[in-house]
Amino acid sequence: LDRCKGLEMDAVADNKVFSFYKHKLEAGYPKDISEVFPGIPNDLDAAVECPHPECANDSVIFFKGDEIYHYDLKSKTVEEKEFKSMPNCTSAFRFMEHYYCFHGHMFSKFDPKTGEVHGKYPKEARDYFMRCSKFSKLKSKVSNVWLHTQRSSELDLFSYVTGHHYLRKDDNDTLTSDTIESDFKELHSEVDAAFSYENHLYMVKNNDLYVYRVGEPHTHLDGYPKPVTEELGIEGPIDAAFVCEDHHIAHIIKGNQMYDVELKVTPRKAGNERPIGPFKRVDTAMCGPGGVKVIIGNHFYHFDSTKLLSAARSLPEQHKVSLELFGCDH
Ligand SMILES: *[C@@H]1O[C@H](CO)[C@@H](O)[C@H](O)[C@H]1NC(C)=O
Ligand SMILES: *[C@@H]1O[C@H](CO)[C@@H](O)[C@H](O)[C@H]1NC(C)=O
Numbered sequence: 001l002d003r004c005k006g007l008e009m010d011a012v013a014d015n016k017v018f019s020f021y022k023h024k025l026e027a028g029y030p031k032d033i034s035e036v037f038p039g040i041p042n043d044l045d046a047a048v049e050c051p052h053p054e055c056a057n058d059s060v061i062f063f064k065g066d067e068i069y070h071y072d073l074k075s076k077t078v079e080e081k082e083f084k085s086m087p088n089c090t091s092a093f094r095f096m097e098h099y100y101c102f103h104g105h106m107f108s109k110f111d112p113k114t115g116e117v118h119g120k121y122p123k124e125a126r127d128y129f130m131r132c133s134k135f136s137k138l139k140s141k142v143s144n145v146w147l148h149t150q151r152s153s154e155l156d157l158f159s160y161v162t163g164h165h166y167l168r169k170d171d172n173d174t175l176t177s178d179t180i181e182s183d184f185k186e187l188h189s190e191v192d193a194a195f196s197y198e199n200h201l202y203m204v205k206n207n208d209l210y211v212y213r214v215g216e217p218h219t220h221l222d223g224y225p226k227p228v229t230e231e232l233g234i235e236g237p238i239d240a241a242f243v244c245e246d247h248h249i250a251h252i253i254k255g256n257q258m259y260d261v262e263l264k265v266t267p268r269k270a271g272n273e274r275p276i277g278p279f280k281r282v283d284t285a286m287c288g289p290g291g292v293k294v295i296i297g298n299h300f301y302h303f304d305s306t307k308l309l310s311a312a313r314s315l316p317e318q319h320k321v322s323l324e325l326f327g328c329d330h
């Protein structure tokens with residue numbers, strides 16, 4: 001187990017601490033744990049650094065069985081804590097200011113101050129920490145993308161559906177994969193179109209509309225599915241649907257036409273029919289702070305607004321989904 005700081009790394013094994021600078025063991029090391037980290041026991045399972053302000057003071061968190069020790073690097077004091085909901089960690093890891101405890105091939109994300117685990121954990125590590133291998137396995141054509149309109153950061157929080165799987169990019173770039181079946185039981189498999197509005201996911205499959213309240217887990221609303229014709233005022237199936245930031249309009253693409261549906265109006269009806277610029281059809285589309293992305297196969301095209309999309313006469317620059325939406329290098 002180790003703790004890194006720039007070019008410096010501390011490793012702990014049995015009862016010894018090894019300190020490396022630029023990959024070379026520093027003079028005087030290894031030293032006893034009791035000398036470098038007084039109050040910390042031998043034979044530890046895991047350690048992770050926790051700098052201020054993520055922990056109250058610059059600290060190292062040590063794990064041994066179900067005991068957890070916060071070691072304050074400056075005052076050299078030890079505080080023993082009980083992290084009740086946390087399993088025993090065999091390894092611990094800090095990434096993008098988030099803390100992960102691994103136990104076997106499962107992991108849990110925890111709050112370093114309290115040890116609380118929020119959300120659906122433990123999760124399968126292999127599904128989360130191997131992003132591009134996962135992506136290439138799911139190379140089949142994208143059928144759907146939806147964006148959460150209630151975003152907590154400028155990052156696009158979106159889900160990307162291929163066949164029976166969907167990939168989700170959220171929480172500061174974490175890429176996760178699940179089956180539609182596991183998280184959206186009522187749907188069984190892929191949907192034609194999906195959009196998110198006021199913390200609900202609207203999924204369209206043929207002429208049925210399914211609505212889920214966003215959460216862990218997502219909950220399917222009673223009374224659904226209902227006919228798309230009644231709920232959105234347009235005949236299914238449709239190809240894509242999206243809501244742009246701060247608007248109450250669902251933009252619906254069907255064939256080579258685009259429609260607007262005012263979500264606050266009842267009964268809802270599809271109006272403002274217009275062409276989708278240079279495209280004959282699309283697989284899906286999404287809208288975020290930067291504008292609209294139209295996705296066809298593994299490529300996407302960007303437009304600053306729906307207006308510019310429908311007015312476009314020629315294809316804009318083509319972008320790769322894997323490279324530019326998922327940060328893979330292939
Ligand atoms: C942080 O450091 C200050 C000063 O050394 C100390 O008084 C305080 O108790 C420490 N806080 C924690 C949570 O260890
Ligand atoms: C966690 O560690 C404690 C010892 O600190 C041990 O008694 C317990 O069995 C461990 N739990 C698991 C699930 O391994």
Ligand SMILES: CC(=O)N[C@H]1CO[C@H](CO)[C@@H](O)[C@@H]1O
Pocket residue numbers: 096097152153170171172
């Ligand atoms: C969704 C999420 O976890 N957002 C966090 C991303 O990281 C910033 C700073 O690192 C946090 O402030 C956000 O809460």
